[in-house]
Amino acid sequence: MSTAESATAINRNQVDLLDFIDWSGVECLNQSSSHPLPNALKQGYREDEGLNLESDADEQLLIYIPFTQVIKLHSIVVMGSEEDGPKTVKLFANREHMGFSNVSDFPPSDTVVLSQDNLKGKPVVVKYVKFQNVRSLTIFIEDNQSGLEITKVQKIALYGSTYGGNDGHEGVEED
Amino acid sequence: MVLEATMICIDNSEWMRNGDYGPSRFQAQADAVNLICGAKTQSNPENTVGVLTMAGKGVRVLVTPTSDLGKILACMHGLEIGGEMNLAAGIQVAQLALKHRQNKKQQQRIIVFAGSPVKHEKKTLEMIGKKLKKNSVTLDIVNFGEDDEGKTEKLEALLAAVNNNDTSHIVHIPAGPNALSDVLLSTPIFTGDGEGGSGFAASAAAAAAGGISGFEFGVDPNLDPELALALRVSMEEERARQEAAAKKAAEESSKQEKGGEEQDATMTERASEGASEADNKKNEFLQALAMSMDEPASSHDLQDTEMSDAATEDPELALALQLSVQDSAKDSSSQADMSKLLADQSFVSSILASLPGVDPNDPSVKEVLASMQSQSEPQQKQDEDKAPKEEDKK
Numbered sequence: 001m002s003t004a005e006s007a008t009a010i011n012r013n014q015v016d017l018l019d020f021i022d023w024s025g026v027e028c029l030n031q032s033s034s035h036p037l038p039n040a041l042k043q044g045y046r047e048d049e050g051l052n053l054e055s056d057a058d059e060q061l062l063i064y065i066p067f068t069q070v071i072k073l074h075s076i077v078v079m080g081s082e083e084d085g086p087k088t089v090k091l092f093a094n095r096e097h098m099g100f101s102n103v104s105d106f107p108p109s110d111t112v113v114l115s116q117d118n119l120k121g122k123p124v125v126v127k128y129v130k131f132q133n134v135r136s137l138t139i140f141i142e143d144n145q146s147g148l149e150i151t152k153v154q155k156i157a158l159y160g161s162t163y164g165g166n167d168g169h170e171g172v173e174e175d
Numbered sequence: 176m177v178l179e180a181t182m183i184c185i186d187n188s189e190w191m192r193n194g195d196y197g198p199s200r201f202q203a204q205a206d207a208v209n210l211i212c213g214a215k216t217q218s219n220p221e222n223t224v225g226v227l228t229m230a231g232k233g234v235r236v237l238v239t240p241t242s243d244l245g246k247i248l249a250c251m252h253g254l255e256i257g258g259e260m261n262l263a264a265g266i267q268v269a270q271l272a273l274k275h276r277q278n279k280k281q282q283q284r285i286i287v288f289a290g291s292p293v294k295h296e297k298k299t300l301e302m303i304g305k306k307l308k309k310n311s312v313t314l315d316i317v318n319f320g321e322d323d324e325g326k327t328e329k330l331e332a333l334l335a336a337v338n339n340n341d342t343s344h345i346v347h348i349p350a351g352p353n354a355l356s357d358v359l360l361s362t363p364i365f366t367g368d369g370e371g372g373s374g375f376a377a378s379a380a381a382a383a384a385g386g387i388s389g390f391e392f393g394v395d396p397n398l399d400p401e402l403a404l405a406l407r408v409s410m411e412e413e414r415a416r417q418e419a420a421a422k423k424a425a426e427e428s429s430k431q432e433k434g435g436e437e438q439d440a441t442m443t444e445r446a447s448e449g450a451s452e453a454d455n456k457k458n459e460f461l462q463a464l465a466m467s468m469d470e471p472a473s474s475h476d477l478q479d480t481e482m483s484d485a486a487t488e489d490p491e492l493a494l495a496l497q498l499s500v501q502d503s504a505k506d507s508s509s510q511a512d513m514s515k516l517l518a519d520q521s522f523v524s525s526i527l528a529s530l531p532g533v534d535p536n537d538p539s540v541k542e543v544l545a546s547m548q549s550q551s552e553p554q555q556k557q558d559e560d561k562a563p564k565e566e567d568k569k
Contacts, residue, residue, distance in 0.1 A: 057309040
């Protein structure tokens with residue numbers, strides 16, 4: 001895959017899953033009240049570099065995102081600054097109401113270590129097979145790049161596809 | 176009406192034998208706990224409260240978060256005093272109990288009664304506070320009883336570590352003539368929880384002071400919480416249906432009578448549920464109102480202004496009344512008329528019964544009643560005969 005392609009690895013089938021997020025159930029543990037999750041997730045807010053999601057008591061963040069329908073997750077984009085952007089990110093599919101105490105109780109569906117490129121916007125492709133049937137996604141940000149007290153996230157974007165429409169059935173239709 | 180799960184940590188250490196808070200520190204604490212449990216379950220029926228003791232042989236959970244007030248009160252009996260309070264362990268066990276609450280949508284809150292000296296280091300408490308904040312648990316601290324060096328400081332440090340946007344509170348209660356629970360009533364632990372808590376607190380405080388408290392719906396929530404709840408729920412339901420019915424009425428007022436009748440019939444059914452609390456006076460008054468709607472145009476004007484007096488407090492009521500006036504104006508006097516008026520009257524009576532702002536004893540309402548009755552007394556008697564027959568048929 002060329003760099004150009006992976007930069008637009010949001011390829012034809014993958015859409016921004018922002019529209020499928022069930023906002024009424026979105027939760028974020030350990031967020032600072034002046035810098036809450038919508039700053040990183042919502043359209044418009046996440047583009048604004050001045051608006052970040054910040055952690056509060058320590059550097060970890062636990063984000064729970066339910067969806068309005070079952071989706072397949074292809075890749076994620078996590079943007080932040082060089083020093084206090086997130087480093088280790090663990091993704092859990094379909095685990096409801098996790099707390100910091102049970103993040104280590106079960107293995108994550110995928111673990112991502114963010115590089116500087118990722119923090120600038122390069123998408124990270126996840127283990128597709130583990131995210132075929134996702135009703136909710138829990139994002140556990142374990143630490144940040146420089147081990148600082150507060151982790152700051154500028155943008156979180158999820159890319160994937162849904163089961164409705166022609167996604168995944170294109171092969172069949174060609175017959 | 177925040178949905179909350181609360182764990183109350185009771186100090187049952189040796190220091191609680193002291194009588195500086197009458198009758199004994201422990202008793203004062205127990206009263207305060209009862210009060211808090213009542214307030215929490217009142218402000219939102221889905222709230223749960225649990226209790227644990229911090230001293231004695233060790234931290235012991237007496238009851239896990241439940242909305243059953245009786246269970247909570249029962250577990251407070253037969254508690255033994257002894258040992259030393261273990262604040263850190265108590266808070267951590269409380270946090271664990273909250274983590275396993277059944278309804279994950281509830282906010283987590285811990286209320287700690289710290290009556291004896293705190294033996295933990297400030298650092299330890301701060302770390303505990305941070306952990307609570309991280310897991311979005313709020314903490315209320317009631318500092319009473321012993322006041323040794325550093326206790327207040329440590330508790331303040333703990334609060335600072337937990338506090339997130341003023342959702343956690345600390346209260347210092349010195350020994351004095353007032354009971355612990357009375358002092359608590361005026362603190363943010365009760366009032367900071369929103370209107371529900373403060374409503375209960377205000378009425379309880381007023382009752383305690385011997386004054387007359389204005390309860391919603393004229394029913395004391397303390398004496399009959401279920402009825403108060405049922406009234407509140409039926410009022411909300413009525414409001415919602417009112418709006419829906421008003422919308423429907425607006426559409427159907429241009430349609431045939433039959434369509435209007437069906438709607439009125441359903442309105443009657445619904446209204447009769449809500450009207451179960453309407454008293455006779457109101458019924459008469461409203462029947463009179465409704466009867467006078469039937470009269471020719473000249474009295475319509477008079478009645479319109481009078482109705483608008485009664486209805487100024489609720490625009491929805493005004494709209495509904497207007498529409499029912501329109502409807503009845505179209506009808507010729509017949510059985511259809513009767514059912515409509517019945518619907519209007521019981522519907523309107525249920526609205527008036529459930530509106531918190533409208534008081535049947537209000538002078539303006541009484542005036543209207545008097546004028547209505549003098550206008551339509553003969554008609555009223557005749558129609559009252561018809562009305563019960565109508566109900567029988569239904």
